[in-house]
Amino acid sequence: MKTWQCLTCGFIYDEALGLPQEGIAPGTRWEDVPAGWRCPDCGAGKADFEMVEL
Amino acid sequence: MALSNRIADFDDAAFDPFATFESATQSHSGEDPYRRLAEMRRQGSVFELDYRELLGSPPDLTMAGLPKYMVLGAADIQHVLETPQLFSNTIFERNVGLCFGRSLTVMDAPEHTRYRRLFQKAFMPNVVAKWGDTLVDPVVHGLIENFRAKGRADLVREFTQHYPFQIIYRQLDLPQDDIAVFHKLAVGLTCIVVDVAHGVEASQKLGAYYALLLEERRNGGGSDLVSTLAQAEIDGERLPDEVLVSFLRQLINAAGDTTYRATSSLLVGLLSNPEQLDAVRRDRALIPAAIEEALRWEPPVTVCPRLTMQPVVLDGVEIPAGAEIDAMTGAYNRDPGRYDEPDRFDIGRRPQRHMGFAYGQHVCIGQHLARVEMTRALNALLDHLPNLRLDPDHPPPQVLGVNMRVPPAVHVRFDT
Numbered sequence: 001m002k003t004w005q006c007l008t009c010g011f012i013y014d015e016a017l018g019l020p021q022e023g024i025a026p027g028t029r030w031e032d033v034p035a036g037w038r039c040p041d042c043g044a045g046k047a048d049f050e051m052v053e054l
Numbered sequence: 055m056a057l058s059n060r061i062a063d064f065d066d067a068a069f070d071p072f073a074t075f076e077s078a079t080q081s082h083s084g085e086d087p088y089r090r091l092a093e094m095r096r097q098g099s100v101f102e103l104d105y106r107e108l109l110g111s112p113p114d115l116t117m118a119g120l121p122k123y124m125v126l127g128a129a130d131i132q133h134v135l136e137t138p139q140l141f142s143n144t145i146f147e148r149n150v151g152l153c154f155g156r157s158l159t160v161m162d163a164p165e166h167t168r169y170r171r172l173f174q175k176a177f178m179p180n181v182v183a184k185w186g187d188t189l190v191d192p193v194v195h196g197l198i199e200n201f202r203a204k205g206r207a208d209l210v211r212e213f214t215q216h217y218p219f220q221i222i223y224r225q226l227d228l229p230q231d232d233i234a235v236f237h238k239l240a241v242g243l244t245c246i247v248v249d250v251a252h253g254v255e256a257s258q259k260l261g262a263y264y265a266l267l268l269e270e271r272r273n274g275g276g277s278d279l280v281s282t283l284a285q286a287e288i289d290g291e292r293l294p295d296e297v298l299v300s301f302l303r304q305l306i307n308a309a310g311d312t313t314y315r316a317t318s319s320l321l322v323g324l325l326s327n328p329e330q331l332d333a334v335r336r337d338r339a340l341i342p343a344a345i346e347e348a349l350r351w352e353p354p355v356t357v358c359p360r361l362t363m364q365p366v367v368l369d370g371v372e373i374p375a376g377a378e379i380d381a382m383t384g385a386y387n388r389d390p391g392r393y394d395e396p397d398r399f400d401i402g403r404r405p406q407r408h409m410g411f412a413y414g415q416h417v418c419i420g421q422h423l424a425r426v427e428m429t430r431a432l433n434a435l436l437d438h439l440p441n442l443r444l445d446p447d448h449p450p451p452q453v454l455g456v457n458m459r460v461p462p463a464v465h466v467r468f469d470t
């Protein structure tokens with residue numbers, strides 16, 4: 001499982017946790033997050049995220 | 055020559071920016087703004103009104119003459135903040151543009167996005183986590199040492215009012231002798247909405263000081279924030295001095311004033327609800343939930359203003375281009391459609407988005423740092439002040455203010 005970080009606001013998407021509040025189940029891989037999904041804090045698109053090691 | 059000889063105070067050294075700024079944020083009527091906002095929200099979402107006039111704070115002189123609209127409904131607030139093409143941050147050119155300069159706050163995309171990424175890099179979660187040990191802990195422990203033997207304190211006057219600012223001075227590695235005037239000028243900047251002349255004077259003097267600091271640090275290879283940003287590159291180019299100085303000018307207000315307010319209100323929430331305070335004292339894993347609930351319940355910043363770039367219709371109300379739109383983010387946080395019993399402080403709520411750090415492209419760049427600071431501050435207070443509780447000799451603390459909120463005092467007792 002990997003973590004991805006928004007470059008404009010620092011929001012972290014953790015594949016293991018998903019985003020149940022937004023209907024994305026724990027364990028959802030980044031590539032399976034819908035293409036039109038936006039950062040819940042700043043509204044940036046998926047392309048504005050980068051993989052990070054925590 | 056020491057830098058301390060180069061920072062200039064206001065020409066009128068008797069000018070008190072602290073009192074002037076506080077008066078600009080307060081309500082003369084003393085009325086609870088949330089009660090009024092809740093009544094209005096039952097009538098509709100969008101109103102052609104100046105919230106300052108409605109809630110009894112002095113008019114913003116820099117916005118004189120603009121048509122003004124308040125937005126209270128949660129969906130409309132979200133729409134305003136996520137649609138910057140229609141609702142622009144250039145409204146801030148009129149006030150903070152004069153005192154901070156070309157900071158992120160006055161910019162729209164694509165210029166904003168480009169600079170934002172660079173500044174955000176310096177405040178990413180993994181970067182700020184390291185500051186917890188090196189910057190935050192020494193400051194909070196030092197302040198608590200000053201009063202822990204007394205058994206009582208006003209945590210605002212003796213703690214929260216100081217700690218975020220002292221952290222910034224360490225981040226900037228400011229010479230000790232410069233700090234008093236530096237802080238006075240920085241607070242003077244924010245007086246711009248009620249006292250344009252002093253705001254501009256503070257801007258020029260702080261700008262001149264930062265220019266010297268930059269010159270000194272640009273090639274020094276230091277690791278303080280000024281050196282780091284001065285050496286940062288964007289697309290192979292250095293940041294323009296103007297953008298860098300403007301960011302630094304904004305920092306005291308954006309990072310210090312907000313964190314002081316947020317931490318003070320967090321303490322009010324916990325101390326006024328002793329069973330929740332006990333739960334946190336016993337189980338520190340509850341601290342993040344307590345911080346998020348405090349930022350929901352009493353966000354220090356309750357309004358995000360924007361400027362309409364073309365005529366728009368919002369909730370059926372026709373709004374002309376060039377109008378001030380005040381997204382009432384504080385009201386969003388108390389919306390009963392989103393939160394049960396929204397006026398209650400309750401750290402056990404289901405986690406849900408709040409707008410304490412706003413939302414959208416301009417969402418707070420320092421939110422990760424603010425959480426580190428507040429976590430360390432609360433842990434230190436609970437560790438060093440056994441049986442921390444409200445002081446029964448004082449009236450219960452109250453959070454006050456219109457667009458910026460804070461309790462004027464939090465009197466406590468503790469065992470020594």
Ligand code: HEM
Pocket residue numbers: 158159160170177304308309310312313316353354355357358359409410411412413415416417418419420421423424
């Ligand atoms: C609990 C403490 C804090 C609160 C409640 C807070 C709140 C906010 C809010 C509401 C905004 C958006 C304003 C708008 O869009 O109209 C904002 C933006 C900003 N904040 Fe914070 N803030 C806090 C701490 C900090 C810290 C520690 C920093 C230090 C770097 C910081 C730096 C900034 C900057 C630079 C912006 C402008 C971002 C942009 O326009 O892109 N803040 N903050």
Ligand SMILES: [Zn+2]
Pocket residue numbers: 006007008009010011039040041042043044
């Ligand atoms: Zn983001």
